Amino acid sequence: MALALALGQRGQGRCWPNPAVGCVLVQSERIVGRGWTQPGGRPHAETVALAQAGQAAEGATAFVSLEPCAHHGKTPPCCDALVAARVGRVVIALRDPDPRVDGGGVARIRAAGIPVTEGVCAAEAEIAHFGFLSRQRRGRPALTLKLAGSFDGRIATASGESRWITGPAARRHVHALRARHDAVMVGGGTARADDPSLTVRDLGMAHQPVRVIVSRRLDLPEDGVMARGAGTAPLWLLHGPDAPADRIARWQNRGARCMVVQPGADRQIDPAACLAALGAAGINSVFCEGGGAFGASLLAAGVVDDLIGYTAGLILGAEGWPGLGAMGISALNQAPRFALVETRALGDDILHHWRRRALSAPT
Known part of the structure; x- marks a missing residue:
């Protein structure tokens, strides 16, 4: 199951709205097939593993990290594929809470006379599938907030200089995390100040996450990097009902998807409504890269599940810009309190990963 x-x-980051499932087929202590959910969500992991195993799947034990699907979508149910292949046993880590499945896959496999073992590596699977489980439940x-700054928590000097506080190893790690999430999100303030591309670069991959900008009035730069790339990498703009119609039309003409989100009591876009x-x-996981006011609003709303921090060994002092509003x-x-998951060096910087305590010991 650990391999699955x-x-x-x-x-991860490539198969939404589907979960990122793994499947391993074992016959007489030998792996005869393995697979994972493919880009776009299909084929599913079980289908890939069964195709690899061929006739060797008969009588094999199938280890699947999430309950095989039981509904007809663009592909037939995976539970039926396992039954048709005449596997000898199915082991799953978790049931799928999707109401179209939720025990249905297990029931159909058992009805065919194939034994099913549940709950193997369940705690690990809760973390691995947390984004999909979060969306279903x-x-x-799931939301990960990234904070990068100096040792004393500053993100820029008093004059606004910020490139680069952290080093190349930390920045490369950020790109790897972008690639593992379905969407990368920033607030309108960061979009206006930095005009970021929010794309994955220098990792040798063509896939790009959905880029999400949250801006109530859509007062965003229309002649910069982000605007020029609106038709090449997915760009979704979350805005309030009072965003000017002409701005919405211009961004849509560039290829952006514009989505209305209702404001909260403070007239700003409600973070929970955004998510x-x-x-x-269909988005399962979001990697938020700021800015300070937007990050603070997410934390205050209690919607941050994981914190990723990058701390550099330099001091900017009280006159520097704070990392959070x-x-x-x-x-x-x-x-808000978080439990430490990991800390390690990345070049001359320190990476620290924290998780909301309720997620650190899943049941």
């Missing part, structure tokens, strides 16, 4: 989970990770994708809109569009916290018990 590892294989599934190869599909909570109606929103709900992305979840409704105001959150209105007056007591420690109001502050």
Whole structure:
């Protein structure tokens, strides 16, 4: 099952709205087939593994990181494919909470007389599939917030100089994380100040995540990098109902997808509503790269699941720009708490990964 989970990770960022599933077929202690969910969500992992195994699948044990699907979509159900191949046993890590499946795949396999073992590596699978599970259970994708800055938490000098605080190893790691998420998101302030491309570069891959900009009024640069690339890498703009119609039309003509999101009580776009809109569009995982005010609003709304920090060994002082905007916290018990997952060196910088405590020990 550990191998099935590892294989599934190869599909991360490429197979939404489907989960990134892995499958391994074992016959007499020999692997005869393996597969993972392919780009665009199909073929599914089981289909790939069965095709590789051929006749050797008969009597084999199938290890699948998520319950085989039981519904007809663009492809037939994977539970039926396993039955037709006459596998001898099926082992799954988790049931699929999608109401079209949710025990249906297990039931059909068992009805065919094939034994099913459930719950193997369930805790690890909860983490591996967390984005998809989040969308099914909570109606929103999993959200990772990236913060990069100096040792004292600053992202720019008093004059606004910020390139580069962290080194090339940290920046390359950011590109790898972009590639593993379905979408990369920033607030309108970052889009206006930096005009970022938000694409994956220098990793030898053509696939690009969906680029998401959250801007209530769509007051974004229309002659920069982001605008020029609107038709080449997916660009989704989340805006409020008061965004001017002419701006919406111009961005749509460039190839962007514009989505209306309702504001909160403060008249700014509601972070939870943003994620709900992305979840409704099929996005399982989002990697947010700021800016400071937008990141603070996500933390204050309690929608950040993972924190990725990159800390450089330089000091900018109190006059430097803070990494986060105001959150209105007056007591420690109001502050969001995260549990440490990993820390390591990346060149001259330090990577630290934190996870919301409720996710660090899944049940």
